[in-house]
Amino acid sequence: MKLLELLVADSVDSWRSAGFTVSDKDIVEIGDISIRLNGWTGAGTSRGGRSTKGIVGWAFDGLSQEGDIDGIPTKKADSGTKIHASAHPNGVTVMDHVVIRTPDWKRTETAFRKVIAADAGSHDLSQTWMEGWP
Numbered sequence: 001m002k003l004l005e006l007l008v009a010d011s012v013d014s015w016r017s018a019g020f021t022v023s024d025k026d027i028v029e030i031g032d033i034s035i036r037l038n039g040w041t042g043a044g045t046s047r048g049g050r051s052t053k054g055i056v057g058w059a060f061d062g063l064s065q066e067g068d069i070d071g072i073p074t075k076k077a078d079s080g081t082k083i084h085a086s087a088h089p090n091g092v093t094v095m096d097h098v099v100i101r102t103p104d105w106k107r108t109e110t111a112f113r114k115v116i117a118a119d120a121g122s123h124d125l126s127q128t129w130m131e132g133w134p
């Protein structure tokens with residue numbers, strides 16, 4: 001199983017100003033991952049428990065069931081829609097991890113295991129960082 005797509009609530013202009021090449025379909029290609037930008041321009045809020053800022057959806061190749069991971073819709077990837085963008089002026093070529101912030105890491109881990117673990121095989125899903133902020 002492999003992450004192939006992120007749906008990110010952010011503006012095209014912010015990604016271009018950070019040195020990324022954005023296609024005419026508002027997609028940033030980094031390695032094998034497509035980042036679809038949906039034009040967020042305002043303050044982050046919650047709509048029905050779902051974030052309207054940051055990562056608002058993702059898709060995996062090899063996923064056998066779709067579901068919701070702690071407010072993030074999780075879908076099967078459509079491998080036929082990949083667009084090969086040109087190189088990024090900032091030099092980025094790969095993405096090695098995705099960070100999800102949560103106020104309840106146990107709840108998020110449980111939700112992740114419920115949707116993803118069945119397809120993860122022998123991969124360990126236990127990597128978790130916790131940081132305390134005042």
